[in-house]
Structure formats: C-alpha cells, structure tokens
C-alpha cells in the first residue's frame with residue numbers, strides 16, 4: 001500500500017496518509033484540521049496480500065487497473081487514470097495492481113492481457129474493460145457504478 005504526503009493548510013505540518021484513507025476526510029495529526037486530499041489523490045497501489053480484503057472491505061465501488069510497467073498501452077492511459085482518481089475521489093476508489101509482481105491476483109481474475117480494468121462492488125466484479133479504453137468510455141463506466 002502506497003501513501004501520500006499532504007501538507008496541512010492551517011499549520012503547514014506534513015502528514016503521511018495511506019492511499020486507501022485519502023477519501024475519508026483525513027485530519028492533520030498536529031492541529032486536527034481537515035486536510036483536502038483532492039488535488040493530491042493518487043491511485044491506491046494494491047498487492048496480492050491485501051487485494052481481497054481491500055475490495056471486499058471497501059464501502060465505495062473500486063476500479064482496479066491491472067497493468068504491467070513494461071506495457072505501452074498501460075502507460076498511455078495512466079495520465080487520465082491519474083486525473084480521474086482526483087475527480088472521482090469519494091465516489092469511486094481507483095486502484096492499480098502491477099501484474100508482473102502480483103501474479104496471484106491476476107490468475108484469480110483470469111487476467112489474460114494488460115491493461116485490464118475491473119470494476120468491483122462489495123468485493124464482486126460487476127464490469128470490466130479489456131485493453132486500453134478511451135477516457136470517455138472509462139468515465140461512462142465509472143459514472144455507472146458510482
């Protein structure tokens with residue numbers, strides 16, 4: 001699980017927030033004021049060991065980008081996936097899984113090629129996109145599950 005550093009606008013303290021908590025209105029550890037993660041939000045980086053409990057335990061729908069670091073189409077869609085993460089913060093959790101280092105989850109969901117985007121609700125796959133979608137298609141799917 002990755003984390004991000006958010007600077008408190010009230011007291012300037014840097015706070016380390018786990019990526020899976022960024023949508024939960026995090027508060028500054030020093031002064032207790034809420035910190036807006038909006039423009040800093042990043043996709044949650046999942047691994048085999050935490051994947052199942054994460055998607056099953058999430059109260060929000062989750063979109064997972066199954067990618068590989070050496071895949072060109074994966075790199076091509078990464079910028080708009082990153083901006084949609086900020087836009088859909090609090091509505092849909094956007095996550096990613098590196099299939100090259102997490103073969104277990106990829107096998108479990110029968111991922112045959114990357115990128116593959118899986119959409120989860122209550123731990124179950126409710127939709128998917130195989131291959132790199134245009135941004136408009138991804139936005140449509142996110143709107144449909146949010």
Ligand SMILES: [Zn+2]
Pocket residue numbers: 008009010011012013028029030031032033
């Ligand atoms: Zn503060």
